[in-house]
Amino acid sequence: MSIPRDEAKHDVSGTPTVILPGDGDPFRFGGVGGRFQIGGSDTDRRFAVAQLPEVPSRTLVAPLHRHHNEDEYTYVLEGTLGTMVGEEVVTAGPGTWLVKPRGQWHTFWNAGDDPCHVMEIVSPAGFETYFDEVAAAQGDRERLAQINEKYAIDMDFESVPTLCERFGLTAPEVVSQR
Numbered sequence: 001m002s003i004p005r006d007e008a009k010h011d012v013s014g015t016p017t018v019i020l021p022g023d024g025d026p027f028r029f030g031g032v033g034g035r036f037q038i039g040g041s042d043t044d045r046r047f048a049v050a051q052l053p054e055v056p057s058r059t060l061v062a063p064l065h066r067h068h069n070e071d072e073y074t075y076v077l078e079g080t081l082g083t084m085v086g087e088e089v090v091t092a093g094p095g096t097w098l099v100k101p102r103g104q105w106h107t108f109w110n111a112g113d114d115p116c117h118v119m120e121i122v123s124p125a126g127f128e129t130y131f132d133e134v135a136a137a138q139g140d141r142e143r144l145a146q147i148n149e150k151y152a153i154d155m156d157f158e159s160v161p162t163l164c165e166r167f168g169l170t171a172p173e174v175v176s177q178r
Contacts, residue, residue, distance in 0.1 A: 017042070022035075023037055024036050024038070024051075025039065027131035028131065028135060029062070029135075032055050032061050032172070034053070034120075036128045037050065039125065039128050041125075045124055045126065047122060047125055048121070048122045048123075048128050049122075050119070050128075052116075053117050055081075055110040055115060055116040055118065057116075058110060058112075058113070058167075059109060059169060059170055060109045060163055060164060060167075060170070060171040061109055062107050062155075063156055063171075064105050065153055066104055067102050067151075068102060068103065068154075069127075069152045070124065070126070070127055071102050071122075071123050072099075072121070073098070073121040074097065074098040074099075074100065074118050074119070074120050075097050075098075075118060075119045075120075076092050076094050076095065076098070076117075076118050077094060077118060077119060078094055078114075078115070079094070079110060080093055080110065080111045080112035081108055081110065081111060082111030083098045083106065083108040083109075084106060084108070085099075085104050085105075085106040086104055086105060111167065133147045133150075134147055
């Protein structure tokens, strides 16, 4: 049984909230699609959960970046995820958690030949609308810089060619914009 999202946001009766695979707010970031299945309004802004069901093979998800407000926790469901936090590079398979603390430069990618499926927990919540705003900016560099400032994110777009060459990756256009 699925509880309508508006009711689930304010349900304090102890009734469980059921979130089905297609529930939540979809987003796209370059060649990667996802869905925020649990938003900040569902958790009193404590955290949000996104699912990235199919990161294409050998694809960089984002340039090196750092969040000043959020920590990210990634759980690998399928495939092989590559992650760089600072200078540390880790390759992780199913069942592995990766922690990307706020203030640390990081990025991640599908390090395998098959699609990669991950869940991302972002704490605190508030990052859920970032991808919609980036998509609406349609490559406008000035607008993208304003969005990154609004969400307190630093992006190093110059890192993309080096990351792609180093790890044998491709990068969607939005990831490699300058």
